[in-house]
Amino acid sequence: MDALSAESLLTELRAVDAERARRAADPELAARVQALKAYQQRRFAATYADLLANPRYEAATRFFLHELYGPGDYRQRDAQFARVVPALTRLFPQEVVDTVAKLARLHALSERLDTRMGEHLMSAGITAAEYAIAWRACDGPDARRLQVELTMAVGESLDKLTRRPLLRQSLRLMRGPAQMAGLGALQSFLETGFDTFRAMRGAAEFLSTVRHREDTLASALFRGDASVLGQLP
Template identity: 60%
Template sequence: MFEDAQRILVELEVVNRERAQRVADPSLAASVVALKAYQQQRFARSYADLLASPRYAAAARFFLDELYGPKDFSQRDEQFARVVPGLVRLFPREIVETVEVLAKLHALSETLDTVMARHLVGSAVDRHSYLRAWQATGQPQAREQQIDFTLAVGRDLDRLTRKPLIRASLHLMRGPARAAGLPALQQFLETGFDTFKAMGGAAEFLATVGARERQLVRALFDARDAADEDSGALGQLP
């Protein structure tokens, strides 16, 4: 359990360092917010069909709100850092593992967003500036890992829905989680669990997300001229 806590804290420290850079540089902070807003718009455009689907809309909205976009996660992160040792004792092992993957995704995404935003400072974010900043940032392996972590969070939530005792445990933990200073984490887990439970199986949803994200990543790295920027998978960009 101690090792679990240490791994989560390491990832949260990465997030804290990224935030500190932005606090010290308001122009960078503004570019990060604009970048995140643009990426949320891109996700909504890429998955308009899933967002309109009776079966998948809630899960797509959960990804859009919780894993993409400019939402401020500082409260949840502060809760993590404050009580991680207690978290690994309070929550079931399967949930701790999901939280660890979420922390890894969060740290990697924040790191990539900071690097990319540095290439956007002073520029409006549109498909052309986004593409240039993406290619200047590079790191294709990190982008693949980012997709892997995103899908892993979804697979974990889907797997947990097949364990009724986990949902009962989550319900019973509302009071202790609130007392321990973990209401935001508790809400994230409950919302994710209920959303994926209602979907009735996430395999097709996650396969769609994985295929479209990888297609877009390849197109972003491969684009070479203006014609490329406005065609194919890059047509998903606002």
Template identity: 60%
Template sequence: MAATSDNILQHLSAVESERVRRAGDRSLQARVTAVKAYQQRRFAHTYADLLASPRYRGVAQFFLDELYGPRDFAERDAQFARVVPALTRLFPSDVLTTVESLAALHALSESLDSGMGAAVARAPVDAAEYLAAWQACGRQADRERQVALTVKIGESLDQLTRRLLLRRSLRMMRVPARAAGLSSLQSFLESGFDTFHAMGGASEFLKTVRSRELSLMQSLFATDAVTQGTTAHAAALGQLP
């Protein structure tokens, strides 16, 4: 458990470092914010069918808000950092593993967003600007890991929702979690549990996410953003809003 807590703290520290870096450069902050806003539009574009589906709407919105949205999670992260030792006392090990994966994804995504923000020439960001920044940022291995972590978190939540006793226990932990300063974490876990449980099985949803994200990633890496008019360039732009 100590190693898990240490890992969570390291990831949160990496996120805070990105925030401090941006706070010292208003231009970078504005461009990162524009990148995040565009990425939320991109997710809504890529998964418009799932967001409109009665079965998948809730979990797609959960991904959009909690994993792809431009929200500032500084308050939540600060709560986590202060009370990480309490996590090992309040939450089961498999829940902690999910939280660790979330923290790892958070740190990686913030690092990639900073890289994208540094690469964009202006805000707001459009498809051509996003493609050029993606090419300039690179880091294909990190992009692949980002997709893998996203799917892993979904798989973990899907497995956890099958344990009814754990769901009841999670509800009973609202008061002690609030007292320990873990309200944001509690809210995230309950929202994840509820949306995944309501979906009735996440395998097809997660398969779709993995397939579409990898397809988009490969398409964006397969073309030279400087070269206009190529088939590969058009295909990459065609997957962006």
């Protein structure tokens, strides 16, 4: 990773920190954003209920559900991203570095969009209609297209990593050094992603399904059609 790429990655991580700080200063906004994240996770689970019920795709769907769409606290992992940037190429192969960079960019964009949507929600009690209004009120189709593209890029990168026969062993050997360096959360993400995508035996159909459904949902929401969200608990 060259100096320019490293600085770009750090910029993305600082953007995530800025969003968190902004929400921390406004507890009501923080509550709305947390509720939004939980709502989006339920929406994702409903949209991909068939994949969650499919033995081949269940693990990958849950990986996306919890790592990319969930309301979880990723501060530890993000802090590790920031710490590892100067030494990233010393610990991990270039393909892994590229995957981390894509994930950081996706995470920064998603956090920004979630904050913007939270600002347009009336309360933490989110309805489909309110969600659709907030969706249309922030950033527009280009940002949502980029979000889908980055999600696909992360998935495609993980899929490519599984085609490296020696990489899984390399990741296993890096477990000790990563833990000693305080990078356990990042190491866990990489190992889980690798194992999940390898077990799928090819991610093309899975990623194509996700792209098509997310594009369809985005188009419907920008048209003002909230029915695409269904009835969420």
